[in-house]
Amino acid sequence: MYSRAVRRGRVPRRDAQEVPCLLELALLHPDPDDMDWLVPTSPQEVMTRLLHGVYDEVSASQRRMGSAVAAFEWYAGLGHRLAASGAEGGTAIRVLDGDSRIQAALDEATAACASEVLTVQPGGIRPEHELTEGLHRAMALRGRGVRMRDLYTHVARHGQGLLNYLELMSDSVEARTLDEVIDRLILFDRTVAFIPANTNRTMALELRHPGLVQYLVTVFERLWRLAIPLTASLPDTGIEGISHREQSIAALLAEGHQDAVIAERLGISVRTCRAHIARLSETLGAASRTQLGVRIAQVGLDGPARSADVGSVIVPDQGSRTGR
Incomplete structure (x- = not known):
C-alpha cells in the first residue's frame, strides 16, 4: 500500500483502512486538498525519523549499560573492602x-x-x-x-x-x-x-x-x-532374644518417640520398625505399649547400649525367662 502510494502519489483513504499502521506511523497522511485521499510521506523523511528513533534507543541503552557497569564496580569495590576488613562477605x-x-x-x-x-x-x-x-x-x-x-x-x-x-x-x-x-x-x-x-x-x-x-x-x-x-560385628546386647537394633528401638520407645520417628532415625521402614516392636513385646511379655515401656525400663533397655559382658538379666515375662 505504501509502495503504491509512492508510485501513484496518493491512494484512496478507504483502501488504507485495512492497514491503519500506515497512518499511525505517519507513512501516509491526509491530502490537504482532498481528505478522501492519503498521500505518502517521503521515504527520505521516513528514514530520517526512523534512524532518529533508533539513535535515541541506542543512546538510552548505552546510558543504562553505563549505569549498570558503574553499579557493579561500586559493589565489587564494596566486596573488596569487606574482605580487606576481615569480613566474610556473602560467600560464607x-x-x-x-x-x-x-x-x-x-x-x-x-x-x-x-x-x-x-x-x-x-x-x-x-x-x-x-x-x-x-x-x-x-x-x-x-x-x-x-x-x-x-x-x-x-x-x-x-x-x-x-x-x-x-x-x-x-x-x-x-x-x-x-x-x-x-x-x-x-x-x-x-x-x-x-x-x-x-x-x-x-x-x-x-x-x-x-x-x-x-x-x-x-x-x-x-x-x-x-x-x-564396618568390618567389626555389632556388640551383643547381653539379653537373650533381643538384637542390637531392638535395643536401639527400645531406648527410643522409652524416650516417647512414635514409630515413624524411630524408623526415620534408625534408617528403617515403619513396617520393619513395628515388626521389631512386636518382637520386643513378645520377648518381654508385654501385652500393651504401656506395659512394654515398663518392661523396657525393668531390664535396662531404656539407657545406653550394654557391653557384651553384661551379667544375668531377668526378663519379667509370663514365664520368667532368664537371658544373658
Whole structure:
C-alpha cells in the first residue's frame, strides 16, 4: 500500500483502512486538498525519523549499560573492602537451589579437594543409583590420594551395594556405623561443608565460614569415635532374644518417640520398625505399649547400649525367662 502510494502519489483513504499502521506511523497522511485521499510521506523523511528513533534507543541503552557497569564496580569495590576488613562477605553461606546447582557445587569442591573428605550418610540401605552417582567423584578423589571417612547407620551394613563400593575403593575409604546419625553432611578438606537446607533435599547450604565448618568437623569426629567399624560385628546386647537394633528401638520407645520417628532415625521402614516392636513385646511379655515401656525400663533397655559382658538379666515375662 505504501509502495503504491509512492508510485501513484496518493491512494484512496478507504483502501488504507485495512492497514491503519500506515497512518499511525505517519507513512501516509491526509491530502490537504482532498481528505478522501492519503498521500505518502517521503521515504527520505521516513528514514530520517526512523534512524532518529533508533539513535535515541541506542543512546538510552548505552546510558543504562553505563549505569549498570558503574553499579557493579561500586559493589565489587564494596566486596573488596569487606574482605580487606576481615569480613566474610556473602560467600560464607551460599544457598544452592535445585539439584543441578547442588551437583555443580559438589563437583567444584571435589575438583579442589586435596587431602580429606568426611561424610555422614543417614537413612538405611543406600540405593544403587546413589552409590553409582557418587562413584565417579570418589574415584577421582582416590586418584589424587584423598582419604575418605564415611558414617552410616547400622542398617546400611545389610546393603550389598555399599559393601561392593567399599571393596572397590579399597583402603581409600573407611566406614563406620551408628544406631543413628545426624542429617547428611559432606566436608572437603575441613574448609567447605554441604548440608541440606530443606527436608526433601532440593536445596542445600554451602558453608565456608571457618567457625561453622570447624563445629561440623568436631561433631563428625565425636560421632566417629562412638561409631563401630564396618568390618567389626555389632556388640551383643547381653539379653537373650533381643538384637542390637531392638535395643536401639527400645531406648527410643522409652524416650516417647512414635514409630515413624524411630524408623526415620534408625534408617528403617515403619513396617520393619513395628515388626521389631512386636518382637520386643513378645520377648518381654508385654501385652500393651504401656506395659512394654515398663518392661523396657525393668531390664535396662531404656539407657545406653550394654557391653557384651553384661551379667544375668531377668526378663519379667509370663514365664520368667532368664537371658544373658
